[in-house]
Amino acid sequence: MGDAGEVSTETLTSGPELRAFLHGLPGVDQVGADERAARLATRSIKTSAKAQAIDLAISMVDLTTLEGADTPGKVRALCAKGAHPDPSDPGVPKVAAICVYPDMVATAAEALAGTGIGIASVATAFPSGRAPMEAKLADTAMAVADGATEIDMVIDRGAFLAGDYLKVHEEIVAVKQACGDAHLKVIFETGELVTYDNVRRASWLAMRAGADFIKTSTGKVAPAATLPVTLVMLEAVRDYREQTGRMVGVKPAGGIRTTKDAVKYLVLVNETAGPDWLTPQWFRLGASSLLNDLLMQRRKLSTGVYSGPDYFTLD
């Protein structure tokens, strides 16, 4: 993607201006994006690089539980697992963050104290995003007050698809403010945005509104994260940095379950945004059940023996 226009954030004060800017972005070559993502997905990496890639992927996991049936006990167990993914091997890195609903933040914060692991919470009426603004801000403020260091907000897809970009922009700005020192990840639910052009527009909209991270999906809607959609978002953060000097992170989430998938994403990051993004500070994998596969493949690489899923605690 090339020129993203000369309009700066400060001048985008009205809906029509914002709309003109977003619709002035170059269109995404859908076939090209699909082909490039498919081509990069076939790249093989050396066994020595694979061991490194697995550890990097583990360190990038936002280990997630977002179920109605979540309990404090389950969240504590997940936190313990995130801090010591394989208790028999202290060489295994800890995950980047634990991601929970707002009412579970205090439990996670207590369990993770002193570990340096991020406490991420979904907010703003996750996963639908359908609630009054006051409720969304209260949701965010509660999570932050309870100890969330990262907020994963969903955008109002209804407003976005109706072309009310200003509403989406204003919500992101307000939630960012409510975050205080917590980092803000903005979830697009790309499975509902219909086109890659919309994914590119949502990326620029969120970045210009102050997002620290842009995230594909809630994990509640299919399709969730895909390689081509993530490619479009990686191009956006790359171009946004080129234009503004500010780096924004990327988080594919939902449906990422295997080491093979995780490695494909790492290759995509390296080849699209570049190696600067290959750290947990700038790239995350949102997943509820990827970690065990990473641990199994890691063990197989170091011992030559496949341990099987029963060896590790459930994630």
Ligand SMILES: O=C[C@H](O)COP(=O)(O)O
């Ligand atoms: O944000 C992360 C997603 O909710 C996790 O989705 P998943 O259960 O498909 O891994």
